[in-house]
Every structure is written in C-alpha cells, then in structure tokens.
Amino acid sequence: MKVVGHFINGETCTPKGRMQEVFNPATGEPEKLVLLASAQTVNETIVTAQNAFSEWRNTPVSKRARIMFNFKHLLEQHAEEIIALIGAEHGKISHDAAGELQRGIENVEFACGAPQLLKGEHTKNVGPGIDAWSEFQPLGVVTGITPFNFPAMVPLWMFPLAIVCGNTFILKPSERNPSCAIFLARLLKEAGLPDGVFNVINGDKEAVDALLNDERTKAVSFVGSTPVAESVYTQASARGKRCQALGGAKNHAIVMPDADLDNAANQLLGAAFGSSGERCMALSVVLAVGDDVADRLVDKLQTGMLGLKAGHCSDPANDFGPLITQQHKDKVAGYIASAASDGAHIVVDGREPEGLDEGFFLGATLIDNVTSDMASYQAEIFGPVLQVMRVESMQEAMRIVDEHEFGNGTCIFTRDGEAARYFSDHIEVGMVGINVPLPVPVAYHSFGGWKRSLFGDLHAYGPDGVRFYTRRKTITQRWPSSGVRDGVSFSFPS
Incomplete structure (x- = not known):
C-alpha cells in the first residue's frame, strides 16, 4: 500500500519507522499506511523550522502576504483534489467537504491582510521629544495539532495566520486522515513559501509529546476532545508555551413556542446529522419549551429523517457519510443503547442502516424524553444522534x-426579539446563534467556546489568532537635542 510520510524542509520524506493503516471509512478497508514520526524525526523538524525562522521573520510582510494570495489561488484551483482526499480518508460527502474547504480558504483570505493586521501603533510626542510605538513580533517555531473531522479547515485555521505573522510552523495532523495536510504543504511550496517554514509530521502520542516537551517550540494550537485538550494545555503551560486548546462540546438548541417549527426542524436536521455529527459545533440536543412544541417538533423531525441518505462521499445526493472508525461507531451505538436503558424513547434508530453493510456507517438517530442525568446527555456523542429534552420554560x-x-455553541429558535436578546446576553456559552443553528464565526472574528470547551485565554483565528501568534513589543524613543543633557532624576517618569 501507499505510504504517507512527512513533509520536512520542502520535501516529502519516508524515513524508516512505525506505521499504521489508514482506512477508507466507507468500505472499512485499509487503503494506505501512514508513517508515525519518532522523537528523532520531531527533533530534526524543529531544527529545520528554527533554521528557517531567522530569515522568514525578516521577510517583508507584504511578500509574506503575496505568498498567501498565491496559496489561496492554488487552493481554489485544486479544490476537487482536496475534496476527494477528504472524502477518501474521512468519508465526508463532496458538498460538505467543499464547504469545509471554503471556510478554510476564508482564513487564508484573512491572512492576506497581514500588512494591515501587523502594522502596530505609533504616537509622536508622548513626552517632550519622546515618541512611542508598538509592533507585533513573531514567536518563533509554533505547532498545530489537528483532529480528524476537518482535515483541511482546522489546519487552515492555524498555519496561514501563524506563517504570515512571521513564525515557522510544524503541523501534526490526525493520523486517521493524513494526506490532505501533505497536499496543502505541497501547494504552499508551489505558492513560493521558502523551505522549512511549513512542515508536516504525521504521528501519534510520541510525536505530540515530543512537540509539547521541547522548549524550542513556543506555542501550540490544539483541537480535540476535552480530556486531551486539558492534558495538552497543562503540559504546554508547564513548559512556558502559549497554548490554545479547543475541547469538546454539547451544543443545545432551544426551540420556543413561537418558533417557525418547519424551519427549525429543517435547520436541526442539517446541524445534527451533517458530517455524521462529527463536528464540535453539531447541534446534538434540542430543548423544546412545552410538550405541545416537543410533540410537533419530534413529528416533523421524524418525518424529515425519512428522506435522509447516508452513503459514499462521491455521490452528492447523499446527506452524510460514515463515522471515522469501527471503534467510534461502536461507541456511538453504545450511547444510543444506554439512552434506551435509561428510559429515553428511541424514535428513529440508526444502528442498523439499510444497505450499508460495509464501512463504518450509522444512520440518523432521534431520541426523545432525554433527561440531564443520562450518560448519553452528559457525553459528547460525536455521531448522528439528536436528543430531545422537554422543558417548561426558557x-x-x-x-x-x-x-x-461544555460551553461551545448554542442557538435559539424564536420570533421574539426580547427573548433572543436576553438569551444572547445571559447564556454561558461562547458562540451563540439566533435562528442560526451552526454559529461558526467568519474568519475575521474568532472561534472558541467557554468552560471546558476551551483551555487558554485566546480563541482561534481572526483577531485573537493574530494576538496568539505574535507578541507585542513597545518602544519608547528619545533623541536629546544637541547640547542638552538631563540631570539625574530619581522620580518615576511621568
């Protein structure tokens, strides 16, 4: 089988080492092998990135931005190839993969504005003959550790902005679907990026630990489950690194009695089952206000689910694809079983989807009468499962x-502006939608949740991304007039 290696110093390489299989989730069969980086390979990659940093940080910001403009053009030119790679290793349907890529490209567009983003501030005559200014300087070698569910978009949240800010970057993508990251690296080289500025190492925990423990890497951006995110944040912070670690989610939708239920049901179906629910912004819980609303909504959801199609990524008529592994499929099925045993009502059971015997498929599942003490409610299921809870009030x-x-995302469906404003002002969640089920911020805002959905002070991409990948330096300068010298002063300057 084909071996997916690393991309280091502008070249693909496959040194000897441990390997594991890469499966096609739609068939359940291994189709590639991925090389797992050793600590030695990580060390060599860090050295490469360090060597490239001194020249790259001094490259004019306008030239860095032009490379990003070239990169954006190449992403659009090779979109179909990237979409095919996402489908082959993740199983995502082509139209969904196209949406993922587009949201990633928007972050490249934001990075193209680097001359404006990095120009700093200047004040003349803050004191007699004294000027002051601030500038944004790069950190050095920074790293990104990304999940399987968005093999193009999440890396594009990180490295375009980090690189255009003057850093060099080491990406450790998910070993479940490694090919997309290698393809992006080749496009960056074609766009004109100097060798060593962007590197990709595939690997598992050994590679992650080596990146986190090495003092030469200055920052790490991570996206994954909450237990791992917390561990990464603790490990990185203990070594003085900057860290933004995005963790898990349990995103709720509140459906008010005045909501347009037909529209709400349609929006919920897409938000819950798109990408097989393998999104940290997937709406997995509906809080229906009033039994009448709940009964009508469940009926509309059940009817809408009759037409949903799971299947292979190459058929755009399909709505969603398989889960990433057999182990994850079994885990999601286990949560459905636990909900039933805890007293919830399985309205639509997707555990045995018709005609999908091969691969890691699970059909859309709807569960009613869920309560907050159930394990299926408390956990992030990360699959095509929508749970309905019945409540009496907003x-x-x-x-x-x-x-x-978790406090990642939430939304409310209502026609009442007062209720919507109260909800958005007071809810303890980082990303809020008003009749918008997937409130993922656009590239020139920033992405991140609250509570145990985010570890670190800054959110991902956008303005917070610029702050994360740079450090401010403030310079105060005075040139005394010829022949004028100050005497000694022991007072604090003012």
Whole structure:
C-alpha cells in the first residue's frame, strides 16, 4: 500500500519507522499506511523550522502576504483534489467537504491582510521629544495539532495566520486522515513559501509529546476532545508555551413556542446529522419549551429523517457519510443503547442502516424524553444522534445549558426579539446563534467556546489568532537635542 510520510524542509520524506493503516471509512478497508514520526524525526523538524525562522521573520510582510494570495489561488484551483482526499480518508460527502474547504480558504483570505493586521501603533510626542510605538513580533517555531473531522479547515485555521505573522510552523495532523495536510504543504511550496517554514509530521502520542516537551517550540494550537485538550494545555503551560486548546462540546438548541417549527426542524436536521455529527459545533440536543412544541417538533423531525441518505462521499445526493472508525461507531451505538436503558424513547434508530453493510456507517438517530442525568446527555456523542429534552420554560432550558460542563455553541429558535436578546446576553456559552443553528464565526472574528470547551485565554483565528501568534513589543524613543543633557532624576517618569 501507499505510504504517507512527512513533509520536512520542502520535501516529502519516508524515513524508516512505525506505521499504521489508514482506512477508507466507507468500505472499512485499509487503503494506505501512514508513517508515525519518532522523537528523532520531531527533533530534526524543529531544527529545520528554527533554521528557517531567522530569515522568514525578516521577510517583508507584504511578500509574506503575496505568498498567501498565491496559496489561496492554488487552493481554489485544486479544490476537487482536496475534496476527494477528504472524502477518501474521512468519508465526508463532496458538498460538505467543499464547504469545509471554503471556510478554510476564508482564513487564508484573512491572512492576506497581514500588512494591515501587523502594522502596530505609533504616537509622536508622548513626552517632550519622546515618541512611542508598538509592533507585533513573531514567536518563533509554533505547532498545530489537528483532529480528524476537518482535515483541511482546522489546519487552515492555524498555519496561514501563524506563517504570515512571521513564525515557522510544524503541523501534526490526525493520523486517521493524513494526506490532505501533505497536499496543502505541497501547494504552499508551489505558492513560493521558502523551505522549512511549513512542515508536516504525521504521528501519534510520541510525536505530540515530543512537540509539547521541547522548549524550542513556543506555542501550540490544539483541537480535540476535552480530556486531551486539558492534558495538552497543562503540559504546554508547564513548559512556558502559549497554548490554545479547543475541547469538546454539547451544543443545545432551544426551540420556543413561537418558533417557525418547519424551519427549525429543517435547520436541526442539517446541524445534527451533517458530517455524521462529527463536528464540535453539531447541534446534538434540542430543548423544546412545552410538550405541545416537543410533540410537533419530534413529528416533523421524524418525518424529515425519512428522506435522509447516508452513503459514499462521491455521490452528492447523499446527506452524510460514515463515522471515522469501527471503534467510534461502536461507541456511538453504545450511547444510543444506554439512552434506551435509561428510559429515553428511541424514535428513529440508526444502528442498523439499510444497505450499508460495509464501512463504518450509522444512520440518523432521534431520541426523545432525554433527561440531564443520562450518560448519553452528559457525553459528547460525536455521531448522528439528536436528543430531545422537554422543558417548561426558557429559563429552565437556559439553566440546563449553563449547568453543562461544555460551553461551545448554542442557538435559539424564536420570533421574539426580547427573548433572543436576553438569551444572547445571559447564556454561558461562547458562540451563540439566533435562528442560526451552526454559529461558526467568519474568519475575521474568532472561534472558541467557554468552560471546558476551551483551555487558554485566546480563541482561534481572526483577531485573537493574530494576538496568539505574535507578541507585542513597545518602544519608547528619545533623541536629546544637541547640547542638552538631563540631570539625574530619581522620580518615576511621568
């Protein structure tokens, strides 16, 4: 089988070492092998990135931006190849993969504005003959550790902005679907990026630990499950690194009695089952206010689910594809079983999807009468499962949302502006939608949740991304007039 290696110093390389299989989730069969980097390979990559940093940091910011403009053009030119790679190793349907790529390209567009983003501030005559200014300087070698569910978009959240800010970058993508990152690296080289500025190493925990423990890497951006995110943040912070670690989610939608239920049901179906629910922004819980609303909504959801199609990524008529592994499929099925045993009602059971015997497929599942003490509610299922909870008021719904350990995303469906404003002002969640089920911020804002959905002070991409990948230096300068010398002063300057 083909071996997917690394991209280091402008070249693909496959040194001897441990390997593991890369599966096609739609067939359940291994189709490639991926090389797992050793600590020695990580060390060599860090040296490469260090050597490239001194020249890259001094490259004019306008030239860095032009490379990003070239990169954006190449991403658009090779979109179909990237979409095919996402489908082959993740199983994502082509139209969904195209949306993922487009949201990634938007972050490249934001990075193209580097001359404006990095120009700093200047004040003349802050004191007699004294000028002051601030500038944004790069950190050095920075790293990104990305998940399987967005093999193009999440890396594009990180490295374009980090690189255009003057850093060099080491990406460790998910070993489940490694090919997309290598393809992006080749496009960056074609765009004109100097060798060593962007490197990709594939690997597992050994590679991650080597990146985190090495004092030469100055920052790490991570996206994954909450237990791992917390561990990464603790490990990186203990070594003085900057860290933004995005963790898990349990995203709730509140459906008010005045909501347009037909529209809400349609929006919920897409938000819950798109990409097989393998999104950190997937809406996995509906809080229906009032039994009448719940009954009508469940009926509309059940009817809408009759037409949903799971299948292979190459058929755009399909709505969503398989889960990433057999182990994950079994885990999601286990949560469905636990909900039933805890007393919830399985309205639509997707555990045995018809005609999908091969691969890691799980059909869309709808569960009613879920309560907050159930394991299926408390966990991030990360699969095509939508749970319905019945509440008596908006206040009760908001209390349930606020009490959950995660605070990534949420939304409310309503026609009442007063209720929507109260909800957005008071809910303890980082990203909020008003009749918008997937409130993923655009590239010139920043992405991140609250509570145990984010570890670190700054959110991903956008303005927070610029702050994360740079450090401010402030210079105060005075040139005394000829022949004028100050005497000694022991007072604090003012």
